[in-house]
Amino acid sequence: MGRDSMTGTYGTIYHVTDIPVKVDEAKAPGLTIDEVARRVDMSVRNLREWRALGLLPPPKMQGRVGYYDESQVERLKRIRQLHSQGFPLDLIRRLLDVGAEAGDVLTSFVGDLRAPFREERPPIADLAELARRWGVDDPLPLLERAVALGLIRQRPDGQYEFTNARVAQVGDALQDLGLSAEQTLAATSEVRAHLDGIAEVFHRVWLEHVWQPFVDAGLPRERWSDIRRTLAHVQPVAMEAVIGLFSVAMEAEIEAGIGREVEKVERRMQANGPFAPREPRLQPSTKIR
Incomplete structure (x- = not known):
């Protein structure tokens, strides 16, 4: 040897x-x-x-x-x-290296933070299924981008799974509207960039107002149940806040968009006069008696 x-x-x-x-x-x-x-x-x-x-x-x-x-x-x-459970290997190493008791507390805390945003059984797909879903012969270039965006991850058994069922559904819906898989990933990349900023804000709130005071107190066992109850109460509020604020932002964007389109029509009418009504066209098979 x-x-x-x-x-x-x-x-x-x-x-x-x-x-x-x-x-x-x-x-x-x-x-x-x-x-x-x-x-x-x-x-x-x-x-x-x-x-x-x-x-x-x-x-x-x-x-x-x-x-x-x-x-x-x-x-x-x-x-x-x-x-x-989706923990990256580097994070697992760091959690285990801080010591058994502190590592268990940290692992439990991270699990509680992630729980509302994870699904027990996300959709599973192999390369053939991804090729069919995306309408391509070679899915690997798109797969690499999807993994980088956090939409798909590889399982220990070699198959792939979507990180969330809604992610798969949204992708299918966009392709049903006529977007290619490439265009869908491009749009997703833009959305992800904005959502990363939103997630960072909420995460900072958790750390500053929930976790850091707990750490400063020495991770007391008697306060752990309070921490978990606080998270269980606050996390749904974060989801509702994002949905509510997104609705407000979409309404404002739609109003602004309609205003821009009306302005285009007004300019065209000023230049060319009112739109002339179109004469109805008869279908070739229509017979006039």
């Missing part, structure tokens, strides 16, 4: 080759990477990728074989659970 190394969050990370090693299980100081992979239903390759990202500490080396313990198996199960 040979090994190579790289440096990650936990220091030197050893990559032990996959040549089978005969070890007396009764005397083994822990689990090999192959055994860990079977326990958490992952590939050895993915485990090594996670280890390179700092999600998994390096094994304890005995000779040329690395061993893990049960705590690391539980850590991996926790990571998989959080990742399946």
Whole structure:
């Protein structure tokens, strides 16, 4: 066997080759990477990728074989659970690295923040379905843009899912109006830019008025239930505020738009005179008796 190394969050990370090693299980100081992979239903390759990202500490080396313990198996199960809920791997690493108790509080807080805006079963699609949906032969260029916009994400099983059912429905509706998938993504990109600003404002409100006072007080356990109740009450208000203000903005934009179109008509009438009424045209099959 040979090994190579790289440096990650936990220091030197050893990559032990996959040549089978005969070890007396009764005397083994822990689990090999192959055994860990079977326990958490992952590939050895993915485990090594996670280890390179700092999600998994390096094994304890005995000779040329690395061993893990049960705590690391539980850590991996926790990571998989959080990742399946949509948490990015870098955020998971940071949450776990702050310590068990604080990490649990932070994870619960982030989960509560995200809960109203996530769906339990978002629509799932593979590349063939996306190609059909978008009316293209090769969906990969559009898929890359959709992922960058946060409309679609890849699942651990390799399939893709829309982040929200309404996102998929809006895309279908725009294409039904005659927009191509490219035009739909271009419009979505503009909308997303504005919504990012709105989300940042509300997030700042949560942090300044709910979370930061809790942190300043030392994350007291007795106040956690109050924090969760506050979030449960305030989050629907944020959604209603966005919908209400959007309605006001749309009404103002429609009025302004109608005013601009009327002005165009008035200028044309001043230049060319009133519009002459059009004579009704008979269809070729119409017979005059």
